[in-house]
Every structure is written in structure tokens, then in C-alpha cells.
Amino acid sequence: MNGAETLVETLADQGVEVCFANPGTSEMHFLAALENPRIRSVLCLFEGVATGAADGWARMMDRPASTLLHLGPGLANGLANIHNAKRAGVGMVNVIGEHSTRHLKYDAPLTSDIQGLARPLCHWIRTTDGSHAIAADTAAAVAKGNEGLISALILPGDASWGEAGELKRQPKATTVRPAPDAARVDHVVKVLKSGEPTLIILAGRSMRGLPLDLAGRIAATTNCRIATQFFSVRIERGAGRAPLERIPYAVDQAIAFLSGFKHIITVETGEPIAFFAYPDKPSLLKPADCQLHSLVEKGEDSAAGLEMLAEALGALKTLPTLQARIEEPMPQGALNPTSIAKALSYAMPEHCILVDESLTTGRESMGLTAGARPHDTIQNMGGSIGYGTPVATGASMACPDRRTFCMVGDGSAMYTIQSLWTQAREGLPVTTIIFANNTYAILKAEYANMGAGGEGKAAPGPRALSMIDIDNPTIDWVAMAKSMGVPAVSVDTAEDFTQAMINSTREAGPVLIEVKL
The missing domain is CATH 3.40.50.970 (Thiamin diphosphate (ThDP)-binding fold, Pyr/PP domains)
Incomplete structure (x- = not known):
């Protein structure tokens, strides 16, 4: 069994089912190893599609997919959607081809600092040290992906084609999210019992399934409100689910939305902030006298934390208010x-x-x-x-x-x-x-928000407009x-x-x- 075959077999052993791939010359042995029926290989014609698809897979499956990227430029092409996955707390296992170790000294055209490219956006980076190390390295990469982290496993060509010997099966990594500290839960109980206006902001895995149901019960018991940040990783919503409000995107609207709260409780997220900085507008959106309280930190078990909170509040037997189905006639007329x-x-x-x-x-x-x-x-x-x-x-x-x-x-x-x-x-x-x-309509709005045209000039001039319109052709x-x-x-x-x-x-x-x- 060569190194590439060891890698694919170990990915499958660790529960990885799919590889979104854009291969090149240095990954041909990996490509051959993907004949293994235990891994579904999917060709993507751009690396940003491969990394984005791995993100979408993980959001629905709660476990990582793998990608196959070609050397440093291939990784660079995929980094934008790796960034998006990282910000969402979505795990991913990126396998990045590298030149054979003996070839690196010649500084061939595709040679680059792959670790340097990966470092800002990947939590775990390793260049495998030969065929014999691939099984353990692969298992470690998947373990990090299971934690919601981004892995970069760099695979030199000679490690891929070299003889690895008999496969040493690696123990399957299991990830257990810790429950939040009990003292933190007790503190939040006191906040909710104070009767002061309180908002709970949900994020991560708390916006679906049991955690969402528990949040709805807590809201029904305490009369607090429950909401999300403007962008969320995945929400179960619609009829029959506990409804969540959404903090507005625009700074002035967000400030108005948050203005009446004395307390904000966070679950797998942080304080509400503006997406961008604007002249003469704040970055922090909550009122100065509004206190921030963390119930569940990122990486912790929101189901456990919300269950602890609901039990302490006597909310487990309270029925949440659920969203009703709203039936309306088919809309007609202009599109807006x-x-x-x-x-x-x-x-x-x-x-x-x-x-x-x-x-x-x-x-x-x-x-x-x-x-x-x-x-x-x-x-x-x-x-x-x-x-x-x-x-x-x-x-x-x-x-x-x-x-x-x-x-x-x-x-x-x-x-x-x-x-x-x-x-x-x-x-x-x-x-x-x-x-x-x-057109890039969002940028026309942001042009005005930024005051880029100067006083009294909300619309971009002809040259600026030509840079954000896409109608020619x-x-x-x-x-x-x-x-x-x-x-x-x-x-x-x-x-x-x-x-x-x-x-x-x-x-x-x-x-x-x-x-x-």
C-alpha cells in the first residue's frame, strides 16, 4: 500500500465520506487512490468551489469533508471559502499536494510556501514526513476537523507514491463538546430572574434541534427575547419551530433594535458588532449600559448549557411559542x-x-x-x-x-x-x-454609507460607477x-x-x- 492509498483508507476509517477535488500532477497517486469505493470523489473546476462545497457538506452533516488542492496556488484559490468556513466554525480537512522533497531545492515554477499560505486561515497544519507517517497525520487532521477546525495536511509527492507498508489502523477520534461552567449558568439564571429586558443571542449549533427548543422554552418562561446575529451558520426555521429575531445589518437599525435591552446573553457567539467601520458610527452596537453575559462559549455544548439553564429556571415543562404557518396567495406583479x-x-x-x-x-x-x-x-x-x-x-x-x-x-x-x-x-x-x-448593488449602498463621494454626494461618479456596474457587457x-x-x-x-x-x-x-x- 502506498502513501496515497494509506491516506484515503484512513480518511474513510475516520468517517470522511467525500473528497471535493481539483487535482494536479503532484496528486496523481492520490487520484488513483480515490478509486477506493469508501470515499466519493467529486470534481470541482475551481478550488474555491471545492472548499465551499466542503463547507456546505459539513454544515449539514456536522462532520468534515475533505478537499484535494494542487500545491500552493491551488490552496490560494480555495482560501476565500476556507475563510468563510473558519468564521462559521465549520470543520474541513484540506489535503494539499506538494512537490517531491528532492525536487524542492530546484525551485520549480509551482514551488511556494504552502505552510505560510495556510497559516492565517488553518488551525492545524502539517507537512507529512514520509509515507510511514501519513496514517497518523490523517487521523490527526480529521480529529481537528471534527472539532470544527480547519486542517491542512500537506502531501509531498514522494510521500504519496512511496511504500507505506501494512496500514496501521488509527483509533477513530471522538469529539465531546464540554458543558459550560455551572457558575456561568447560575449567573445567567439571576440575570433572567431580574426581570430586566434581556436578549439571548443564539449562534453555532444552538439554532436547531434540541437547543432551539430549549431556547424557546426559556423565552416563554422568562419573557426574554431570542435572536441571531445577522448572519448565521445554519438555522432550523419556519412553521413549527421556535422563531428567532434577527439583529439588523445596518448600524442605525441594529442600534435601535438593541436599544431597550439591559442584558445580552450569548450562546456560541460574541457581542453584536458592525460588519464594517463607518465614519461617525460605532463598531459596538449595544447600549453602553447593557451588560454582556456569556452562557455558552464557542466550542462548548449549547444543548447541555441551555438544558442546564432551562432546568434551573423551571422551564423544561413550559411549551415554547412556535411559529405558525402563514398562508398567503401567490404574489403577483413587480419583482422587488x-x-x-x-x-x-x-x-x-x-x-x-x-x-x-x-x-x-x-x-x-x-x-x-x-x-x-x-x-x-x-x-x-x-x-x-x-x-x-x-x-x-x-x-x-x-x-x-x-x-x-x-x-x-x-x-x-x-x-x-x-x-x-x-x-x-x-x-x-x-x-x-x-x-x-x-450591478454590485450592495456597493452602491455602501458608497453612500461611507460618505465616499463627500458631502452631499451619495451617488458614485461615472468612473466609480463603472467599477461596480456589470452590465457592459x-x-x-x-x-x-x-x-x-x-x-x-x-x-x-x-x-x-x-x-x-x-x-x-x-x-x-x-x-x-x-x-x-
């Missing part, structure tokens, strides 16, 4: 953020997955889809665009029995549109919704999708958009809907 959100609420089937990278157009979606059928929502927590279509690809790979909807602006979609090809090749049930306003999304094997339609009314979404749920594979705005 409100009609688009109502179309989503009308058309999304039960237990679908909604990946949201819609930035400008989708900002109405969370409030107006609260009463939709039960579904999961996934959002971009790192802010690096080109996230939506790869994450939808990985989420759909993890849950092929559920239709995945991906909302993405046309500017963002251009970063990783290669995802469509992988979706078509794998026959994934993904509906990609492209909001085609032919206009992108033909329907033709682009069809060229990659994805059926596509273009819509310009709310009723046509709604019907196109409904039609897409009847398809076995991917569909693209261009929403012309």
Missing part, C-alpha cells in the same frame, strides 16, 4: 425584495435547504419567510463573496433527498459559477436563483447555465418567479432561475 420573499415563502417545499448569499435583494427574506414551511437556512458568516453556489453544492451532496435553493446576486455568482457544472455532473437537486440587477445567465448542463429560465414577474421555483422542485437535478431586476 418583498415580492421575492413572499414568493419564497409560498414556493419552498417542506424541509428544503435555503442558502442565502443574496446581500441586497434578500434582506427582506428572513422576516417574510418566518411562516414558510419548515426549512433550514444557511448564510455566509465570513463575508467573502463567491460562497453561495459552492456551499449549496456541498449541502445538496450531503442531503440529496432535499431540494436546495441558492439565492445569490449576479456579482457574487460570477466568482464561483463553475459550481453549476459540478451540480449537473452529480445530478444534484439545486435551484440556483440569480438576482440579475447587473450584460451576462447571459440562461446561456451560461445551459452551457454547463443546467436547465435555466429567466423571469421578470413575481408570479413567474414563484411558478419557476415550484417547477424546479419537480426536477431531479439542478435548475437555474434568472430573476431580472
